[in-house]
Amino acid sequence: MTDLKTVFDAAGGMPFFENLVGAFYELVAADPVLLRLYPDKDDLGPAARRLTLFMAQYWGGPTTYSDERGHPRLRARHFPFEIGGDERDHWLVAMRGALARVQPSPEVAAEIERYINSAAEALRNK
Numbered sequence: 001m002t003d004l005k006t007v008f009d010a011a012g013g014m015p016f017f018e019n020l021v022g023a024f025y026e027l028v029a030a031d032p033v034l035l036r037l038y039p040d041k042d043d044l045g046p047a048a049r050r051l052t053l054f055m056a057q058y059w060g061g062p063t064t065y066s067d068e069r070g071h072p073r074l075r076a077r078h079f080p081f082e083i084g085g086d087e088r089d090h091w092l093v094a095m096r097g098a099l100a101r102v103q104p105s106p107e108v109a110a111e112i113e114r115y116i117n118s119a120a121e122a123l124r125n126k
Contacts, residue, residue, distance in 0.1 A: 006060025023098035
């Protein structure tokens with residue numbers, strides 16, 4: 001990936017992040033450990049939209065997430081949920097599974113993998 005291209009662009013823009021997050025939430029819906037973290041287990045759509053917008057923005061896409069919700073404040077937003085090692089591990093398995101489904105380029109996959117590893121650990125609060 002060159003310095004002239006963001007991960008957002010290299011991945012294929014918003015459709016890539018919509019597909020990635022869609023695949024992730026299919027896995028979340030089938031994982032009781034992750035599903036218990038969602039107050040509205042019957043409608044994961046709003047959570048999927050927020051994650052899509054966050055990830056797109058983080059990787060150089062539109063600022064819709066911040067425009068609508070302000071600063072991401074990831075730790076503060078996730079603090080009400082008990083996230084320990086088990087939840088972290090299940091989240092990583094689901095996100096890696098989603099990455100495998102959407103098959104980004106090796107460069108994009110490596111960038112996202114680096115981020116999800118650090119983010120998953122940073123959000124642990126128990």
